[in-house]
Amino acid sequence: MLTREENETLTRVGRGTPGGEYLRRYWMPVACAGELTEDKAIKAFRLLGENLVVFRDKSGRYGVVAEQCPHRKASLAFGRVDEEGIRCPYHGWKFDCTGKCLEQPAEPIDGGFKDKIKQTAYPCERLGGLLWAYLGPEPRPLLPRWDVLVWEDGKRWIEKHEIYNCNWLQPTENSVDPSHLYWLHGDTAHLAPTVDHYEEEHAFTPFEYGIMKRRVTPGRKPGDAPVVDQHPLLFPCTLRHVFRERLLEGRVRHNLQIRVPVDDAHTQVFVVYFSPNETDRSPADGDTPWEFFRIRDDNGEYRLDQVLVQDAMAWESQGAPTDRTQEHLGVGDEGIILLRKILREQIDIVRNGGEPLGVVRDAGKNRLIEFEVVNERIGILAKEKKVA
Numbered sequence: 001m002l003t004r005e006e007n008e009t010l011t012r013v014g015r016g017t018p019g020g021e022y023l024r025r026y027w028m029p030v031a032c033a034g035e036l037t038e039d040k041a042i043k044a045f046r047l048l049g050e051n052l053v054v055f056r057d058k059s060g061r062y063g064v065v066a067e068q069c070p071h072r073k074a075s076l077a078f079g080r081v082d083e084e085g086i087r088c089p090y091h092g093w094k095f096d097c098t099g100k101c102l103e104q105p106a107e108p109i110d111g112g113f114k115d116k117i118k119q120t121a122y123p124c125e126r127l128g129g130l131l132w133a134y135l136g137p138e139p140r141p142l143l144p145r146w147d148v149l150v151w152e153d154g155k156r157w158i159e160k161h162e163i164y165n166c167n168w169l170q171p172t173e174n175s176v177d178p179s180h181l182y183w184l185h186g187d188t189a190h191l192a193p194t195v196d197h198y199e200e201e202h203a204f205t206p207f208e209y210g211i212m213k214r215r216v217t218p219g220r221k222p223g224d225a226p227v228v229d230q231h232p233l234l235f236p237c238t239l240r241h242v243f244r245e246r247l248l249e250g251r252v253r254h255n256l257q258i259r260v261p262v263d264d265a266h267t268q269v270f271v272v273y274f275s276p277n278e279t280d281r282s283p284a285d286g287d288t289p290w291e292f293f294r295i296r297d298d299n300g301e302y303r304l305d306q307v308l309v310q311d312a313m314a315w316e317s318q319g320a321p322t323d324r325t326q327e328h329l330g331v332g333d334e335g336i337i338l339l340r341k342i343l344r345e346q347i348d349i350v351r352n353g354g355e356p357l358g359v360v361r362d363a364g365k366n367r368l369i370e371f372e373v374v375n376e377r378i379g380i381l382a383k384e385k386k387v388a
């Protein structure tokens, strides 16, 4: 249970709030690169409570700028791009990727007015088929080159989910909540719900990029070896996971489930998949295929045969944000208790001018960041991604 103040500290994402300033130390994905096309080179989005647009100018540069035009507030989402930048649809003011105002068609050319105008702009980079923005202070850290984003010898694709009605911390807590597996996903994962899974051993170990979660399940019959399952929560909001696709010859699906804080009450999920044993290689990074993923059907009902929708249902049902002054945590929630403690520490570190967990600045380390992902239940061992 938390006090109302503690809950707000952990869940508020706006600029100037302790949690919002913490989250602004990390790069966040804002769109799939494939969403920007010749015909539609601008996409509006909301991140950390800010309304923004991402665009690609006709020179191929990506930019992220505030959605509202500084002239008279029309939306740049309906603008157009050219070789130099983005132009407002209303009176044609033009801005480059850094927010510099380049043209004001109705103003005298030598009046100097445009030099007084600066649109809010943030750095934007492309990696793993996603466009990422950084809303924090300079100097900006490196965009982490996590394995699933970078591996080349297989196939990569992305699911962009319908926006969830929950605060970002609910999915993040779920990443260190091993005990929901048998109940929320038990039927789909063919794991019979059981009341004795507290016999499992759970370990949560802070490491360089977040918290490593490890589950050791006793053998089902006497004499059976225990089974290890281990994968990390990457701070602040990404689960690095792996499973086998039952319906497709047991193909291995490494994945990153990135739960991006849209505002205090909404979360945008991107799931990046990598399949090492599929022979058709990923096309060039910008063309990584992507698809939109709905958690509800045409009647507005959750599609509860899908594991990720089962999670989404649970998180939305908790409230946005969930009221942590009313909860009752037990020993099965030790991962969540630890996560909140570490998050509070990280928020304090940022408040005191320090660098939080998982921020990458060493280019040598950032060539490829691989994780010790183990899932003996499906036969995946650490770093052995080429399993059939």
Ligand code: FES
Pocket (backbone or CB within 6 Å): 069, 070, 071, 072, 073, 074, 088, 089, 090, 091, 092, 093
């Ligand atoms: S509102 Fe954008 S140019 Fe006038």
Ligand SMILES: [Fe+2]
Pocket (backbone or CB within 6 Å): 174, 180, 181, 184, 185, 311
């Ligand atoms: Fe889950």
